[in-house]
Amino acid sequence: MLNEKNKFLLNEMRFYIRSHFSVSDTKASEILMELEDHLLTAQQEGKSFEQVFGQDPKSFCNEIIQELPATSKWEQIKIIAPIVPLLLMWRFLYGFSGELTISLYENIVYLVLSLALSYVLFIILRAGSFSSKRNSFWMMYGLGTFVLLVYVGFFLLSGRILPASPSLVLQDGAAYMTATVSLVVILYSLFGSLLNKKR
Numbered sequence: 602m603l604n605e606k607n608k609f610l611l612n613e614m615r616f617y618i619r620s621h622f623s624v625s626d627t628k629a630s631e632i633l634m635e636l637e638d639h640l641l642t643a644q645q646e647g648k649s650f651e652q653v654f655g656q657d658p659k660s661f662c663n664e665i666i667q668e669l670p671a672t673s674k675w676e677q678i679k680i681i682a683p684i685v686p687l688l689l690m691w692r693f694l695y696g697f698s699g700e701l702t703i704s705l706y707e708n709i710v711y712l713v714l715s716l717a718l719s720y721v722l723f724i725i726l727r728a729g730s731f732s733s734k735r736n737s738f739w740m741m742y743g744l745g746t747f748v749l750l751v752y753v754g755f756f757l758l759s760g761r762i763l764p765a766s767p768s769l770v771l772q773d774g775a776a777y778m779t780a781t782v783s784l785v786v787i788l789y790s791l792f793g794s795l796l797n798k799k800r
Contacts, residue, residue, distance in 0.1 A: 607640055610650050610658060610731070617662045617730040620723050622677055624669040632665060658731055681716075683790070688715045690787055696771060696780030704768040707759050714755060718748060 603611065614636065618629050636654075643653045654661045689708060695701050722744060729740050771779055 603637075603641060603644060607644055607650050609734070611637060611640060613730045614654075614658060614662055617659065617727055618666060618669075620727045621666050623671055624666055625672045626676065628669050632669070684716070684719070685712060687787060687790055688712055690783035693779050693783040694787075696776035696778075696783070699773060699776055701771040701776040701779055702768055703771070704763070704765060706763045710759065710763060711755065714751070718751065722748070 615633050618624070618633065619626060621629075640650065640653055650658075689712070692708065692711065693701060693703075725744065726740070729737065732740065
């Protein structure tokens with residue numbers, strides 16, 4: 602089992618490499634598994650992370666990325682496509698209040714804003730990879746605050762700026778059912794992999 606330092610740095614490598622959507626995720630996963638095995642063997646032999654991957658892990662990762670085959674457009678679509686309904690389902694949780702209004706224009710802007718924010722966050726987090734845990738904490742705190750303020754501003758202004766119609770209004774049972782299904786799907790997307798591992 603990897604020690605805390607090696608586990609942290611390997612996770613940084615994993616995020617840095619896999620956040621490059623231009624490379625094949627399948628091949629990237631295979632390489633990362635090999636790197637983990639290599640690092641574990643080196644750790645058992647008393648070698649440090651730096652002795653295995655050098656003093657500049659980001660440059661090492663960039664070399665790996667250059668060697669990986671490019672991902673196809675279909676693979677990119679398969680990565681992004683599941684994100685869209687999940688983003689909408691977070692909004693459908695409002696149905697637990699007994700009434701759910703689904704506004705076309707508001708949801709379109711919400712999706713575009715969310716995808717744009719996700720892209721920007723990936724770029725910033727990738728640039729900050731291999732920082733100290735302290736710097737990583739403050740980066741996450743700052744980004745979290747920024748995203749929260751953006752969404753608060755959006756929800757405060759969207760009702761005043763965007764047209765209210767066309768929209769679909771669900772009430773009572775239909776609203777509760779939509780919210781319940783959305784919650785189940787969201788929870789499974791977040792924790793389904795953990796359940797599958799336990800099996």
